[in-house]
Amino acid sequence: MSVTVRAPAKVNVQLAVGAARPDGFHDLANVFLAVALYDEVTVAPAAELKVTCSGPDAGQVPLDRTNLAARAAELLAARHGLEPAVHIHIDKDIPVAGGMAGGSADGAGALLACDALWGLATPREELLSLCAELGSDVPFSLVGGAALGTGRGEQLTELPVGGDFHWVFAVADGGLSTPAVYAQFDRLAAGADIPAPQPSPALLDALRTGDARALAETLSNDLQHAALSLRPALSETLSAGLAAGALAGLVSGSGPTTAFLAEDPTAAEAIARALISSGTCRTARTASSPAAGATVR
Template sequence: MIPLDDTPRVHVRAPGKINLFLEVGQVMDDGYHELATAFQAVSLYEDVWASESDDFTVAVHGAVDTSGVPLDERNLALRAAQLVARATEQSGGVHLEIRKGVPVAGGMGGGSADAAAAIVACDALWGTGLSTSQMHAIAARLGADVPFALQGGTAVGTGRGDELSPALARGRFEWVFVADAGGLSTPQVYTELDRHRERHRVDIAPAVRHPLVDPDVLHALRAGDPVRLAAVLRNDLQVAALNLRPELADLLELGERAGALAGIVSGSGPTVAFLCADSAAALDVRVALSATGHEALHAHGPVPGARVIPG
Protein backbone atom coordinates (compact mmCIF):
# COMPACT_ATOMS: atom_id res chain seq x y z
CA MET A 1 0.00 0.00 0.00
CA ILE A 2 1.39 3.43 -0.95
CA PRO A 3 1.03 5.81 2.02
CA LEU A 4 -1.13 8.93 1.87
CA ASP A 5 0.44 12.33 1.37
CA ASP A 6 -0.07 13.33 5.01
CA THR A 7 1.69 10.25 6.40
CA PRO A 8 4.73 11.27 8.50
CA ARG A 9 7.99 10.73 6.61
CA VAL A 10 11.65 10.57 7.58
CA HIS A 11 14.18 11.99 5.12
CA VAL A 12 17.75 10.62 5.11
CA ARG A 13 20.61 11.61 2.80
CA ALA A 14 23.61 9.35 2.09
CA PRO A 15 26.67 9.99 -0.11
CA GLY A 16 28.23 8.21 -3.02
CA LYS A 17 31.89 7.24 -2.78
CA ILE A 18 35.18 7.09 -4.63
CA ASN A 19 37.85 4.44 -4.06
CA LEU A 20 41.04 6.48 -3.90
CA PHE A 21 43.03 3.28 -3.64
CA LEU A 22 41.89 -0.30 -4.25
CA GLU A 23 44.22 -3.28 -4.08
CA VAL A 24 42.49 -6.58 -4.85
CA GLY A 25 44.05 -9.62 -3.24
CA GLN A 26 43.48 -13.34 -3.59
CA VAL A 27 40.07 -14.97 -3.49
CA MET A 28 39.10 -15.96 0.04
CA ASP A 29 37.39 -19.20 1.09
CA ASP A 30 33.97 -17.51 0.92
CA GLY A 31 34.49 -16.69 -2.76
CA TYR A 32 35.12 -12.98 -2.21
CA HIS A 33 38.41 -11.21 -2.89
CA GLU A 34 40.31 -9.76 0.03
CA LEU A 35 40.58 -6.00 -0.41
CA ALA A 36 42.46 -3.01 0.90
CA THR A 37 40.83 0.26 -0.04
CA ALA A 38 40.72 3.93 0.88
CA PHE A 39 37.19 5.30 0.58
CA GLN A 40 36.13 8.94 0.36
CA ALA A 41 32.48 10.00 0.54
CA VAL A 42 31.60 12.66 -2.04
CA SER A 43 28.84 15.21 -2.49
CA LEU A 44 26.71 13.25 -4.93
CA TYR A 45 23.79 12.12 -2.82
CA GLU A 46 20.98 9.61 -2.57
CA ASP A 47 17.87 10.93 -0.79
CA VAL A 48 15.50 8.42 0.81
CA TRP A 49 12.12 9.16 2.40
CA ALA A 50 10.57 6.47 4.60
CA SER A 51 6.89 6.37 5.60
CA GLU A 52 4.85 3.68 7.33
CA SER A 53 2.96 1.27 5.12
CA ASP A 54 1.28 -2.11 5.30
CA ASP A 55 3.93 -3.67 3.08
CA PHE A 56 7.51 -3.08 1.92
CA THR A 57 7.54 -1.03 -1.29
CA VAL A 58 9.91 1.30 -3.11
CA ALA A 59 9.65 4.03 -5.75
CA VAL A 60 12.68 5.50 -7.53
CA HIS A 61 13.30 8.70 -9.49
CA GLY A 62 16.16 11.15 -9.88
CA ALA A 63 18.46 13.28 -11.97
CA VAL A 64 20.30 10.19 -13.27
CA ASP A 65 18.98 7.33 -15.38
CA THR A 66 17.05 5.05 -13.00
CA SER A 67 15.71 2.58 -15.55
CA GLY A 68 18.05 -0.16 -14.34
CA VAL A 69 17.11 0.12 -10.65
CA PRO A 70 15.09 -2.90 -9.45
CA LEU A 71 11.88 -2.31 -7.52
CA ASP A 72 11.60 -5.83 -6.08
CA GLU A 73 13.59 -7.91 -3.58
CA ARG A 74 16.80 -7.16 -5.51
CA ASN A 75 16.65 -3.53 -4.34
CA LEU A 76 19.22 -3.05 -1.56
CA ALA A 77 17.21 -0.35 0.22
CA LEU A 78 14.16 -2.59 0.36
CA ARG A 79 16.25 -5.46 1.70
CA ALA A 80 17.78 -3.10 4.29
CA ALA A 81 14.32 -2.08 5.53
CA GLN A 82 13.28 -5.71 5.85
CA LEU A 83 16.43 -6.55 7.80
CA VAL A 84 15.80 -3.66 10.21
CA ALA A 85 12.19 -4.83 10.67
CA ARG A 86 13.28 -8.39 11.45
CA ALA A 87 16.07 -7.27 13.78
CA THR A 88 13.71 -5.04 15.76
CA GLU A 89 10.59 -7.25 15.52
CA GLN A 90 8.73 -4.48 13.74
CA SER A 91 5.33 -5.74 12.56
CA GLY A 92 4.52 -3.06 9.96
CA GLY A 93 6.05 -2.23 6.63
CA VAL A 94 7.54 0.85 5.02
CA HIS A 95 7.33 2.70 1.74
CA LEU A 96 10.67 4.06 0.51
CA GLU A 97 10.90 6.89 -1.97
CA ILE A 98 14.39 7.22 -3.45
CA ARG A 99 15.72 10.21 -5.34
CA LYS A 100 18.99 9.19 -6.95
CA GLY A 101 21.88 11.56 -7.56
CA VAL A 102 24.66 8.95 -7.87
CA PRO A 103 25.16 7.29 -11.28
CA VAL A 104 23.49 3.85 -11.39
CA ALA A 105 25.83 0.82 -11.71
CA GLY A 106 28.72 3.26 -11.98
CA GLY A 107 31.07 2.02 -9.25
CA MET A 108 30.16 4.87 -6.88
CA GLY A 109 28.06 2.93 -4.37
CA GLY A 110 24.67 4.49 -5.11
CA GLY A 111 22.73 1.35 -4.24
CA SER A 112 24.79 0.96 -1.08
CA ALA A 113 24.01 4.56 -0.13
CA ASP A 114 20.30 3.79 -0.60
CA ALA A 115 20.63 0.83 1.76
CA ALA A 116 22.49 2.84 4.39
CA ALA A 117 19.89 5.61 4.17
CA ALA A 118 17.08 3.06 4.51
CA ILE A 119 18.63 1.63 7.70
CA VAL A 120 18.86 5.08 9.30
CA ALA A 121 15.41 6.12 8.03
CA CYS A 122 13.61 3.01 9.27
CA ASP A 123 15.32 3.23 12.66
CA ALA A 124 14.18 6.87 13.00
CA LEU A 125 10.68 6.21 11.64
CA TRP A 126 10.01 3.28 13.94
CA GLY A 127 11.95 4.67 16.92
CA THR A 128 13.81 1.38 17.31
CA GLY A 129 16.97 2.95 18.75
CA LEU A 130 19.54 0.81 16.96
CA SER A 131 23.12 1.39 18.06
CA THR A 132 25.87 2.28 15.61
CA SER A 133 27.29 -1.24 15.87
CA GLN A 134 23.87 -2.80 15.24
CA MET A 135 23.39 -0.65 12.15
CA HIS A 136 26.87 -1.59 10.95
CA ALA A 137 26.10 -5.30 11.40
CA ILE A 138 22.95 -4.97 9.30
CA ALA A 139 24.81 -2.93 6.69
CA ALA A 140 27.60 -5.52 6.40
CA ARG A 141 25.04 -8.18 5.46
CA LEU A 142 24.09 -6.12 2.40
CA GLY A 143 27.49 -5.53 0.82
CA ALA A 144 30.96 -4.19 1.44
CA ASP A 145 30.15 -0.56 0.57
CA VAL A 146 27.06 -0.18 2.79
CA PRO A 147 28.92 0.23 6.12
CA PHE A 148 31.02 3.01 4.60
CA ALA A 149 27.92 4.82 3.32
CA LEU A 150 26.71 4.82 6.93
CA GLN A 151 30.00 6.21 8.22
CA GLY A 152 31.06 8.60 5.43
CA GLY A 153 34.14 10.80 5.59
CA THR A 154 37.34 9.02 4.61
CA ALA A 155 38.20 5.51 5.74
CA VAL A 156 40.39 2.49 5.13
CA GLY A 157 38.50 -0.70 4.37
CA THR A 158 39.94 -4.22 4.67
CA GLY A 159 38.61 -7.77 4.43
CA ARG A 160 35.76 -7.49 1.93
CA GLY A 161 36.05 -3.71 2.34
CA ASP A 162 33.56 -3.60 5.22
CA GLU A 163 36.09 -3.63 8.08
CA LEU A 164 36.51 0.13 8.45
CA SER A 165 39.02 2.37 10.15
CA PRO A 166 38.55 6.16 9.92
CA ALA A 167 41.33 8.01 8.08
CA LEU A 168 42.23 11.65 8.67
CA ALA A 169 41.75 13.87 5.64
CA ARG A 170 42.40 17.59 5.89
CA GLY A 171 40.84 20.12 3.59
CA ARG A 172 38.58 19.49 0.63
CA PHE A 173 39.28 17.45 -2.48
CA GLU A 174 37.63 18.45 -5.77
CA TRP A 175 36.39 15.81 -8.19
CA VAL A 176 34.75 15.68 -11.61
CA PHE A 177 32.82 12.51 -12.46
CA VAL A 178 31.74 11.27 -15.87
CA ALA A 179 29.14 8.51 -15.91
CA ASP A 180 29.14 6.12 -18.85
CA ALA A 181 25.87 5.44 -20.69
CA GLY A 182 25.80 1.80 -19.57
CA GLY A 183 26.67 0.29 -16.21
CA LEU A 184 29.14 -2.46 -15.42
CA SER A 185 28.26 -5.38 -13.19
CA THR A 186 30.61 -5.60 -10.20
CA PRO A 187 30.81 -9.44 -10.35
CA GLN A 188 31.53 -9.18 -14.08
CA VAL A 189 34.46 -6.83 -13.43
CA TYR A 190 35.95 -9.04 -10.72
CA THR A 191 35.62 -12.06 -13.02
CA GLU A 192 37.41 -10.17 -15.79
CA LEU A 193 40.18 -9.18 -13.36
CA ASP A 194 40.70 -12.86 -12.48
CA ARG A 195 40.82 -13.73 -16.19
CA HIS A 196 43.26 -10.90 -16.89
CA ARG A 197 45.56 -12.10 -14.13
CA GLU A 198 45.40 -15.64 -15.44
CA ARG A 199 46.09 -14.55 -19.03
CA HIS A 200 49.13 -12.53 -17.93
CA ARG A 201 50.36 -14.69 -15.05
CA VAL A 202 53.81 -14.94 -16.66
CA ASP A 203 54.12 -11.14 -16.92
CA ILE A 204 52.59 -9.84 -13.69
CA ALA A 205 53.09 -10.68 -10.05
CA PRO A 206 50.44 -12.92 -8.44
CA ALA A 207 47.77 -11.31 -6.28
CA VAL A 208 48.91 -10.69 -2.73
CA ARG A 209 47.32 -12.63 0.11
CA HIS A 210 46.88 -9.64 2.42
CA PRO A 211 46.58 -6.35 0.48
CA LEU A 212 47.42 -3.06 2.19
CA VAL A 213 46.66 0.59 1.47
CA ASP A 214 49.77 2.45 0.34
CA PRO A 215 50.93 4.67 3.26
CA ASP A 216 51.57 7.49 0.75
CA VAL A 217 47.80 7.69 0.18
CA LEU A 218 47.23 8.30 3.88
CA HIS A 219 50.07 10.84 4.03
CA ALA A 220 48.55 12.79 1.11
CA LEU A 221 45.11 12.78 2.76
CA ARG A 222 46.50 13.98 6.09
CA ALA A 223 48.37 16.75 4.29
CA GLY A 224 45.26 17.74 2.32
CA ASP A 225 47.44 17.71 -0.78
CA PRO A 226 45.63 16.81 -4.04
CA VAL A 227 48.89 16.79 -6.05
CA ARG A 228 50.42 14.15 -3.77
CA LEU A 229 47.17 12.19 -3.77
CA ALA A 230 46.96 12.25 -7.57
CA ALA A 231 50.35 10.57 -7.79
CA VAL A 232 49.23 7.54 -5.73
CA LEU A 233 45.64 6.93 -6.90
CA ARG A 234 45.26 3.24 -7.74
CA ASN A 235 42.44 0.87 -8.67
CA ASP A 236 43.24 -2.77 -9.45
CA LEU A 237 39.81 -3.13 -11.05
CA GLN A 238 40.63 -0.45 -13.62
CA VAL A 239 42.41 -2.83 -15.99
CA ALA A 240 39.35 -5.11 -15.99
CA ALA A 241 36.96 -2.21 -16.58
CA LEU A 242 39.13 -1.00 -19.47
CA ASN A 243 39.19 -4.50 -20.95
CA LEU A 244 35.38 -4.51 -20.90
CA ARG A 245 35.05 -0.86 -21.98
CA PRO A 246 38.16 0.14 -23.96
CA GLU A 247 36.69 3.57 -24.75
CA LEU A 248 37.16 4.54 -21.10
CA ALA A 249 40.91 4.87 -21.76
CA ASP A 250 40.18 7.69 -24.20
CA LEU A 251 38.00 9.40 -21.60
CA LEU A 252 40.77 9.19 -18.98
CA GLU A 253 43.20 10.80 -21.40
CA LEU A 254 40.68 13.49 -22.34
CA GLY A 255 40.12 14.54 -18.72
CA GLU A 256 43.82 14.74 -17.97
CA ARG A 257 44.42 16.81 -21.09
CA ALA A 258 41.65 19.13 -19.87
CA GLY A 259 43.63 19.86 -16.72
CA ALA A 260 42.80 17.15 -14.18
CA LEU A 261 45.66 16.09 -11.93
CA ALA A 262 44.76 12.44 -12.51
CA GLY A 263 41.90 10.25 -13.65
CA ILE A 264 40.82 6.87 -12.32
CA VAL A 265 37.98 4.45 -12.90
CA SER A 266 35.69 4.63 -9.87
CA GLY A 267 35.39 1.26 -8.13
CA SER A 268 34.16 -1.36 -10.61
CA GLY A 269 33.31 1.41 -13.09
CA PRO A 270 32.37 2.55 -15.60
CA THR A 271 32.19 6.00 -13.97
CA VAL A 272 35.50 7.84 -14.31
CA ALA A 273 36.71 10.22 -11.59
CA PHE A 274 39.10 13.13 -12.13
CA LEU A 275 40.93 14.69 -9.20
CA CYS A 276 41.47 18.43 -9.66
CA ALA A 277 43.75 20.94 -7.97
CA ASP A 278 40.91 23.20 -6.76
CA SER A 279 37.31 24.17 -7.51
CA ALA A 280 38.31 26.49 -10.36
CA ALA A 281 40.27 23.71 -12.05
CA ALA A 282 37.35 21.33 -11.54
CA LEU A 283 35.03 23.80 -13.26
CA ASP A 284 37.42 24.01 -16.21
CA VAL A 285 37.60 20.22 -16.50
CA ARG A 286 33.83 19.87 -16.22
CA VAL A 287 33.26 22.48 -18.95
CA ALA A 288 35.84 20.88 -21.24
CA LEU A 289 34.34 17.41 -20.83
CA SER A 290 30.79 18.71 -21.28
CA ALA A 291 31.85 20.44 -24.49
CA THR A 292 32.84 17.04 -25.93
CA GLY A 293 29.38 15.60 -25.20
CA HIS A 294 30.03 13.96 -21.84
CA GLU A 295 27.78 14.45 -18.83
CA ALA A 296 30.24 15.68 -16.21
CA LEU A 297 29.40 16.21 -12.52
CA HIS A 298 31.44 18.30 -10.07
CA ALA A 299 31.56 17.11 -6.45
CA HIS A 300 33.84 17.34 -3.44
CA GLY A 301 34.86 15.20 -0.51
CA PRO A 302 34.96 14.15 2.18
CA VAL A 303 31.34 14.54 3.35
CA PRO A 304 29.38 12.89 6.20
CA GLY A 305 27.66 9.52 5.95
CA ALA A 306 23.93 8.75 6.08
CA ARG A 307 22.07 11.25 8.25
CA VAL A 308 18.54 12.44 8.94
CA ILE A 309 17.62 15.70 7.23
CA PRO A 310 15.37 17.77 9.56
CA GLY A 311 11.99 18.87 8.28
Protein backbone atom coordinates in the same frame (compact mmCIF):
# COMPACT_ATOMS: atom_id res chain seq x y z
CA MET B 1 4.94 10.93 9.32
CA SER B 2 8.08 10.26 7.30
CA VAL B 3 11.85 10.28 7.76
CA THR B 4 14.37 11.37 5.10
CA VAL B 5 18.04 10.42 5.12
CA ARG B 6 20.71 11.81 2.82
CA ALA B 7 23.54 9.40 1.92
CA PRO B 8 26.69 10.16 -0.10
CA ALA B 9 28.44 8.64 -3.08
CA LYS B 10 32.02 7.45 -2.76
CA VAL B 11 35.21 7.35 -4.73
CA ASN B 12 37.91 4.76 -4.10
CA VAL B 13 41.21 6.64 -3.98
CA GLN B 14 42.95 3.29 -3.53
CA LEU B 15 41.48 -0.11 -4.35
CA ALA B 16 44.05 -2.85 -3.76
CA VAL B 17 42.62 -6.29 -4.56
CA GLY B 18 43.93 -9.62 -3.34
CA ALA B 19 43.40 -13.05 -4.84
CA ALA B 20 39.95 -14.63 -4.85
CA ARG B 21 39.08 -16.28 -1.54
CA PRO B 22 37.33 -19.66 -1.22
CA ASP B 23 34.05 -17.81 -0.59
CA GLY B 24 34.40 -15.96 -3.92
CA PHE B 25 35.17 -12.59 -2.35
CA HIS B 26 38.56 -10.84 -2.45
CA ASP B 27 40.53 -9.35 0.42
CA LEU B 28 40.82 -5.61 -0.12
CA ALA B 29 42.68 -2.54 1.02
CA ASN B 30 39.99 -0.11 -0.01
CA VAL B 31 40.45 3.58 0.81
CA PHE B 32 37.04 5.20 0.58
CA LEU B 33 36.37 8.93 0.31
CA ALA B 34 32.78 10.14 0.51
CA VAL B 35 31.87 12.83 -2.02
CA ALA B 36 29.11 15.41 -2.02
CA LEU B 37 26.76 13.71 -4.47
CA TYR B 38 23.76 12.33 -2.62
CA ASP B 39 20.72 10.12 -2.81
CA GLU B 40 17.84 10.99 -0.46
CA VAL B 41 15.83 8.10 0.95
CA THR B 42 12.41 8.83 2.49
CA VAL B 43 10.43 6.20 4.39
CA ALA B 44 6.84 6.46 5.53
CA PRO B 45 4.33 3.96 6.98
CA ALA B 46 2.44 1.95 4.35
CA ALA B 47 0.22 -1.09 4.06
CA GLU B 48 3.15 -3.10 2.68
CA LEU B 49 6.73 -2.69 1.53
CA LYS B 50 6.92 -0.52 -1.59
CA VAL B 51 9.83 1.17 -3.39
CA THR B 52 9.61 4.13 -5.75
CA CYS B 53 12.36 6.19 -7.32
CA SER B 54 12.79 9.56 -9.04
CA GLY B 55 15.72 11.45 -10.52
CA PRO B 56 18.30 10.82 -13.26
CA ASP B 57 18.43 7.17 -14.38
CA ALA B 58 15.54 6.26 -12.07
CA GLY B 59 14.31 3.83 -14.72
CA GLN B 60 17.42 1.70 -14.14
CA VAL B 61 16.72 1.25 -10.42
CA PRO B 62 15.02 -2.03 -9.41
CA LEU B 63 11.81 -1.42 -7.48
CA ASP B 64 11.37 -4.96 -6.19
CA ARG B 65 12.88 -6.62 -3.14
CA THR B 66 16.29 -6.92 -4.79
CA ASN B 67 16.73 -3.18 -4.14
CA LEU B 68 19.20 -2.70 -1.28
CA ALA B 69 16.87 -0.17 0.37
CA ALA B 70 14.09 -2.77 0.46
CA ARG B 71 16.48 -5.40 1.76
CA ALA B 72 17.63 -2.99 4.48
CA ALA B 73 14.06 -2.43 5.66
CA GLU B 74 13.40 -6.18 5.71
CA LEU B 75 16.62 -6.93 7.57
CA LEU B 76 16.04 -4.32 10.27
CA ALA B 77 12.39 -5.31 10.67
CA ALA B 78 13.31 -8.99 11.02
CA ARG B 79 15.92 -8.14 13.65
CA HIS B 80 13.26 -6.45 15.77
CA GLY B 81 10.28 -8.70 15.01
CA LEU B 82 8.46 -6.08 12.94
CA GLU B 83 6.75 -6.06 9.55
CA PRO B 84 8.62 -3.95 6.95
CA ALA B 85 5.44 -2.07 6.09
CA VAL B 86 6.97 1.09 4.63
CA HIS B 87 6.96 3.09 1.43
CA ILE B 88 10.59 3.80 0.49
CA HIS B 89 11.13 6.63 -1.97
CA ILE B 90 14.61 7.16 -3.41
CA ASP B 91 15.40 10.58 -4.87
CA LYS B 92 18.42 9.50 -6.89
CA ASP B 93 21.31 11.76 -7.84
CA ILE B 94 24.21 9.27 -7.63
CA PRO B 95 24.95 7.61 -11.01
CA VAL B 96 23.38 4.15 -11.28
CA ALA B 97 25.75 1.16 -11.67
CA GLY B 98 28.59 3.64 -11.88
CA GLY B 99 31.06 2.38 -9.28
CA MET B 100 30.07 5.14 -6.84
CA ALA B 101 28.06 2.99 -4.38
CA GLY B 102 24.67 4.52 -5.13
CA GLY B 103 22.86 1.30 -4.25
CA SER B 104 24.89 1.01 -1.06
CA ALA B 105 23.99 4.59 -0.16
CA ASP B 106 20.32 3.71 -0.59
CA GLY B 107 20.73 0.66 1.65
CA ALA B 108 22.42 2.65 4.41
CA GLY B 109 19.89 5.46 4.02
CA ALA B 110 16.91 3.13 4.29
CA LEU B 111 18.40 1.36 7.32
CA LEU B 112 18.92 4.64 9.17
CA ALA B 113 15.56 6.06 8.10
CA CYS B 114 13.60 2.95 9.16
CA ASP B 115 15.45 2.88 12.46
CA ALA B 116 14.35 6.46 13.13
CA LEU B 117 10.79 5.93 11.83
CA TRP B 118 10.28 2.89 14.06
CA GLY B 119 11.94 4.52 17.08
CA LEU B 120 14.37 1.64 17.52
CA ALA B 121 17.52 3.57 18.49
CA THR B 122 19.65 0.66 17.28
CA PRO B 123 23.27 1.04 18.48
CA ARG B 124 25.64 2.24 15.78
CA GLU B 125 27.80 -0.90 15.93
CA GLU B 126 24.71 -3.02 15.31
CA LEU B 127 23.70 -0.79 12.39
CA LEU B 128 27.18 -1.25 10.92
CA SER B 129 26.85 -5.01 11.33
CA LEU B 130 23.54 -4.93 9.48
CA CYS B 131 25.14 -2.78 6.77
CA ALA B 132 27.86 -5.41 6.32
CA GLU B 133 25.18 -8.09 5.84
CA LEU B 134 23.70 -5.99 3.03
CA GLY B 135 26.95 -5.47 1.11
CA SER B 136 30.64 -4.66 1.29
CA ASP B 137 30.27 -0.91 0.56
CA VAL B 138 27.17 -0.28 2.70
CA PRO B 139 29.00 0.30 6.03
CA PHE B 140 31.03 3.13 4.49
CA SER B 141 27.86 4.79 3.20
CA LEU B 142 26.76 5.02 6.84
CA VAL B 143 30.14 6.26 8.11
CA GLY B 144 31.17 8.70 5.36
CA GLY B 145 34.27 10.90 5.56
CA ALA B 146 37.28 8.75 4.73
CA ALA B 147 38.01 5.20 5.79
CA LEU B 148 40.16 2.19 5.07
CA GLY B 149 38.05 -0.87 4.31
CA THR B 150 39.67 -4.27 4.85
CA GLY B 151 38.33 -7.81 4.67
CA ARG B 152 35.98 -7.57 1.70
CA GLY B 153 35.79 -3.82 2.38
CA GLU B 154 33.29 -3.90 5.24
CA GLN B 155 35.78 -3.66 8.15
CA LEU B 156 36.33 0.08 8.49
CA THR B 157 39.02 2.21 10.09
CA GLU B 158 38.18 5.90 9.85
CA LEU B 159 40.95 8.09 8.42
CA PRO B 160 41.86 11.75 9.03
CA VAL B 161 41.55 14.16 6.12
CA GLY B 162 43.34 17.49 6.26
CA GLY B 163 41.43 19.45 3.63
CA ASP B 164 38.92 19.43 0.79
CA PHE B 165 39.52 17.60 -2.47
CA HIS B 166 37.72 18.53 -5.70
CA TRP B 167 36.54 15.93 -8.19
CA VAL B 168 34.94 15.55 -11.59
CA PHE B 169 32.98 12.39 -12.32
CA ALA B 170 32.45 11.47 -15.96
CA VAL B 171 29.30 9.36 -16.26
CA ALA B 172 29.35 6.73 -18.98
CA ASP B 173 26.42 5.37 -20.96
CA GLY B 174 25.26 2.13 -19.37
CA GLY B 175 26.64 0.42 -16.30
CA LEU B 176 29.21 -2.20 -15.45
CA SER B 177 28.40 -5.18 -13.26
CA THR B 178 30.69 -5.31 -10.22
CA PRO B 179 30.73 -9.16 -10.23
CA ALA B 180 31.62 -9.10 -13.95
CA VAL B 181 34.56 -6.75 -13.31
CA TYR B 182 35.88 -8.93 -10.47
CA ALA B 183 35.48 -12.02 -12.66
CA GLN B 184 37.51 -10.29 -15.38
CA PHE B 185 40.13 -9.33 -12.79
CA ASP B 186 40.40 -13.02 -11.86
CA ARG B 187 40.74 -14.05 -15.50
CA LEU B 188 43.43 -11.47 -16.20
CA ALA B 189 45.32 -12.39 -13.01
CA ALA B 190 45.11 -16.16 -13.53
CA GLY B 191 48.40 -17.80 -12.59
CA ALA B 192 49.89 -14.59 -11.18
CA ASP B 193 51.20 -14.28 -7.63
CA ILE B 194 48.91 -11.61 -6.20
CA PRO B 195 50.29 -9.94 -3.05
CA ALA B 196 48.14 -9.33 0.01
CA PRO B 197 46.55 -5.89 -0.38
CA GLN B 198 48.01 -3.10 1.72
CA PRO B 199 47.12 0.59 2.02
CA SER B 200 49.64 3.03 0.56
CA PRO B 201 51.39 5.04 3.32
CA ALA B 202 51.98 7.89 0.84
CA LEU B 203 48.29 8.02 -0.05
CA LEU B 204 47.19 8.01 3.59
CA ASP B 205 49.66 10.83 4.27
CA ALA B 206 48.30 12.84 1.32
CA LEU B 207 44.78 12.51 2.73
CA ARG B 208 45.94 13.49 6.20
CA THR B 209 47.71 16.63 4.94
CA GLY B 210 45.05 17.56 2.37
CA ASP B 211 47.65 17.68 -0.41
CA ALA B 212 45.82 17.23 -3.73
CA ARG B 213 48.98 16.91 -5.83
CA ALA B 214 50.41 14.25 -3.52
CA LEU B 215 47.09 12.40 -3.60
CA ALA B 216 47.09 12.56 -7.41
CA GLU B 217 50.45 10.79 -7.50
CA THR B 218 49.20 7.92 -5.35
CA LEU B 219 45.68 7.17 -6.69
CA SER B 220 45.33 3.53 -7.74
CA ASN B 221 42.69 0.98 -8.65
CA ASP B 222 43.55 -2.68 -9.20
CA LEU B 223 40.20 -3.18 -10.96
CA GLN B 224 40.92 -0.52 -13.57
CA HIS B 225 42.61 -2.85 -16.07
CA ALA B 226 39.67 -5.25 -15.86
CA ALA B 227 37.12 -2.44 -16.27
CA LEU B 228 38.98 -1.00 -19.27
CA SER B 229 39.21 -4.41 -20.92
CA LEU B 230 35.42 -4.69 -20.66
CA ARG B 231 34.79 -1.06 -21.70
CA PRO B 232 37.78 0.09 -23.81
CA ALA B 233 36.09 3.43 -24.57
CA LEU B 234 36.76 4.50 -20.97
CA SER B 235 40.42 4.98 -21.95
CA GLU B 236 39.31 7.85 -24.19
CA THR B 237 37.43 9.44 -21.29
CA LEU B 238 40.51 9.18 -19.06
CA SER B 239 42.66 10.77 -21.76
CA ALA B 240 40.16 13.60 -22.26
CA GLY B 241 40.05 14.43 -18.55
CA LEU B 242 43.83 14.47 -18.23
CA ALA B 243 44.13 16.62 -21.36
CA ALA B 244 41.69 19.08 -19.78
CA GLY B 245 44.01 19.60 -16.81
CA ALA B 246 43.04 16.99 -14.22
CA LEU B 247 45.80 16.20 -11.74
CA ALA B 248 44.96 12.50 -12.12
CA GLY B 249 42.17 10.24 -13.32
CA LEU B 250 41.06 6.69 -12.62
CA VAL B 251 38.10 4.39 -12.94
CA SER B 252 35.87 4.80 -9.88
CA GLY B 253 35.59 1.42 -8.16
CA SER B 254 34.37 -1.16 -10.66
CA GLY B 255 33.33 1.60 -13.08
CA PRO B 256 32.24 2.71 -15.56
CA THR B 257 32.27 6.18 -13.98
CA THR B 258 35.72 7.77 -14.23
CA ALA B 259 36.96 10.14 -11.51
CA PHE B 260 39.30 13.09 -11.99
CA LEU B 261 41.06 14.97 -9.23
CA ALA B 262 41.21 18.74 -9.81
CA GLU B 263 43.34 21.50 -8.33
CA ASP B 264 40.36 23.56 -7.15
CA PRO B 265 36.63 24.11 -7.84
CA THR B 266 37.31 26.39 -10.82
CA ALA B 267 39.54 23.78 -12.43
CA ALA B 268 36.93 21.11 -11.73
CA GLU B 269 34.25 23.07 -13.58
CA ALA B 270 36.56 23.59 -16.57
CA ILE B 271 37.42 19.88 -16.69
CA ALA B 272 33.73 18.96 -16.53
CA ARG B 273 32.92 21.26 -19.47
CA ALA B 274 35.80 19.82 -21.49
CA LEU B 275 34.71 16.24 -20.79
CA ILE B 276 31.15 16.95 -21.89
CA SER B 277 32.43 18.66 -25.04
CA SER B 278 34.75 15.73 -25.80
CA GLY B 279 31.81 13.41 -26.42
CA THR B 280 33.53 10.64 -24.44
CA CYS B 281 30.95 10.56 -21.64
CA ARG B 282 27.22 11.09 -21.16
CA THR B 283 27.66 13.87 -18.61
CA ALA B 284 30.14 15.10 -16.01
CA ARG B 285 29.50 16.11 -12.41
CA THR B 286 31.65 18.06 -9.96
CA ALA B 287 31.75 17.34 -6.23
CA SER B 288 33.96 17.97 -3.23
CA SER B 289 35.11 15.58 -0.54
CA PRO B 290 35.09 14.47 2.20
CA ALA B 291 31.33 14.38 2.84
CA ALA B 292 29.36 13.23 5.86
CA GLY B 293 27.87 9.76 5.96
CA ALA B 294 24.17 8.93 5.98
CA THR B 295 22.36 11.64 7.94
CA VAL B 296 18.74 12.17 8.97
CA ARG B 297 17.55 15.43 7.41
